[in-house]
Amino acid sequence: MDAEKKLGAELDRRTLLKAGAVAGAAAFLAACGTSGSSTAPSASADGEETPSEILNFANWPYYIDVDDGVDTATADTSESLRRFQAEYGTRIEYQESIDDNDTFFGTIKAPLEAGQDPGWDIITPTTWMAKKIVDLGWAEKFDKSHMPNFVANLADEFKGRTADPNNDYLAPWQSLMTGVGINTAKTAAFSTVNGLWNPALKGKVALLTELRDTVGLVMLGNGDDPASPTRATFDAALTTLRAQVDSGQIRKLSGNSYTVLLEEESALAAIAWSGDIGIIQAGKPELAFVVPDEGGMYATDNMLIPKGAKHKYTAELWIDFYYRPDIAAIVEAYVQYICPVKGAADEITKIDPALATNPLIFPDDATKSRLRVWGEVAADEQAYFDEQFSAFVEGVDS
Amino acid sequence: MRLIRSHPALVPTLLLAPGLAWLGSFYLAPNLQMFASSFWSGTLEGGFSFSLSNWVNYPNALGTYQEQYLRSIQYGFAATLLCFAIAFPLAYYIAFKAGRARNILLFLVVAPFFTSYLLRTIGWRTILGDDSIVLGPLKALGLIDPAARILDTPFSVVAGIAYNFIPFMILPIYVSLEKIDRRLLEAAQDLYASSWGAFRRITLPLAIPGIFAGSLLTFIPAIGDFINAELLGNPSTAMIGNVIQRQFLVVRDYPTAAALSFMLMVLILAGVALYGRLLGTDELTSKAI
Secondary structure (H helix, E strand, O other): HHHHHHHOOOOOHHHHHHHHHHHHHHHHHHOOOOOOOOOOOOOOOOOOOOOOOOOEHHHHHOOOOOOOOOOOOOOOOOOHHHHHHHOOEEEEEEEOOOOOOOHHHHHHHHHHHHOOOOOOOOOOOOOOHHHHHHHHHOOOOOOOOOHHHHHHHHHHHHHOOOOOOOOOEEEEEEEEEEEEEEEOOOOOOOOOHHHHHHHHHOOOOEEEEOOOHHHEEEEHHHHOOOOOOOOOHHHHHHHHHHHHHHOOEEEEEOOOHHHHHHHHOOEEEEEEHHHHHHOOOOOOOOEEOOOOOEEEEEEEEEEEEEOOOHHHHHHHHHHHHHHHHHHHHHHHHHHHHEEEEEOOHHHHHHHHHHHHOOOOOOHHHHHHHHHHHOOOOHHHHHHHHHHHHHHHHHOOOO | OOHHHHHHOOHHHHHHHHHHHHHHHHHHHHHHHHHHOEEEEEOOOOEEEOHHHHHHHHHHHHHHHHHHHHHHHHHHHHHHHHHHHHHHHHHHHHHHHHHHHHHHHHHHHHHHHHOOHHHHHHHHHHOOOOOOOOHHHHHHHOOOOOOOOOOOOOHHHHHHHHHHHHHHHHHHHHHHOOOOOOHHHHHHHHOOOOOHHHHHHHHHHHHHHHHHHHHHHHHHHHHOOOOHHOOOOOOOOHHHHHHHHHHHHHOOHHHHHHHHHHHHHHHHHHHHHHHHHHHHHHHHHHHHO
């Protein structure tokens, strides 16, 4: 009885504290406005103004430069991480821990909810997920006085985004195109979404478990616009997907590990992210990336400092470091996605002039005009999409 | 020490304490928490609230996912049978025929455990792949359809589960066979039993505790497994473990996930109880342990 009472009392206190913190933060935000420079040190920085010994960085696979002949990026095998360590003495504990936005969020949700350190100083969710984390109050606000390069070199397209109008929480890492990856040695090349449903590819197609990428692309194939999804166009896309699973056309639904399926050739075509194909091409030149005739999807992954991160200051230093054009160019030359850092194009020519004209890194205007960003919809509508897509992934009949 | 001397009756309690504390903290408490959350409704963003009227979570979850439950039982059952078919002859050989090689063979049974579960399972993608050492030559000889595959099918999932849990079947059966008093078999022969007769009347009945323990140790983890269906399956082979994992970590519908987990647990407990009853538990479990 006593223990129960005590627990109850403590919970109440905790709730109160939380509510107080939220109110305080709101007041703080209101007071700061956009005038900027009068920044008070944030609570978790705790006067920490020297770089920490380590920095925990969770990122997607194939998403930072690595040395030739090395498979995984660590503080020892990545030039950009090594340079950061040389300059600041911070060893970046880099982990390819994000395979899927939802799944990764599931792993950090419990500590964030409890107000604890989630174990990461930097994570790189896609914008829609990043917005969700910011809206839940689970992101640290940048102290931009530590980040002059970020302020100066952020590409204009990322200013005033609805997810983060003042660039206070999100620092774009890479933008990516979603299209189709094809093993042109084992199957005839094609350039449409619906080419994935060619019977010759039966049992050899892999799709992403990311709703916006997979459903978005299939909507484009159906002649619908994923920039303004509706129940009707969503349902139509899902009907197509279910039919292709039932017929055995689709072999796997997976996260970023579709790259493994393409490499081992258990999949000969897949819904794919541009840069992944760019990287695998080095060892498997027969892989081609196509922005389909019907159009492709476009999205951005963003660096974000989760609430309660142990090394906020160092995380800000790293973000700013990345926003130096020469560092961004090092990363870009390897990952081959679309870079958010102004001036990186000039730097990349110094590394390899061919890269500066690579359509995966610098898509031409004609390609860009075919790219669509998934249109965010009202919460209950999104809940319906999520539920239906999840049932599809779980193999539940509608 | 003085306490124990003055109250010897405390000894069993003290001996039990670590185990009870462990069970309480890591079994009972999480299960109570899970049971409570199965009566929630709401969302992560909006918060969850508890109400007994949310018992409908159970029939709803069961209605939606009965196919996955059924599939898990089928796959678990198939994998357990497969394990038994492989494990019994092997355990018999090790116990009765292996001689000095016995320890080496036992070590080989356990050796795969020195590698990560995930890596071992991913390894099967290479072995069973569409143009692998298994299918490649058959396709080259024109013996099977070039489009034939075993990877990412129900077969590969069941095979993966059987492979991963087979030591749990081999070891208990081996232990029960090894314990058999050889003089019983000699006596049977003296009394003109055929070797099949001796096997059927002596070896097999005495091995039943091992078979009982082995099949439970295989079936229980097999039915809740999600790694094999994830790595070696296709979109139509999702097991209930995959659904629970997704509901907890991806969809974050905790009430449904909790209801599904709880029903799975009840299903397993009921199955075990029935199985024990069929084989006459008391004597068996005491021997098996």
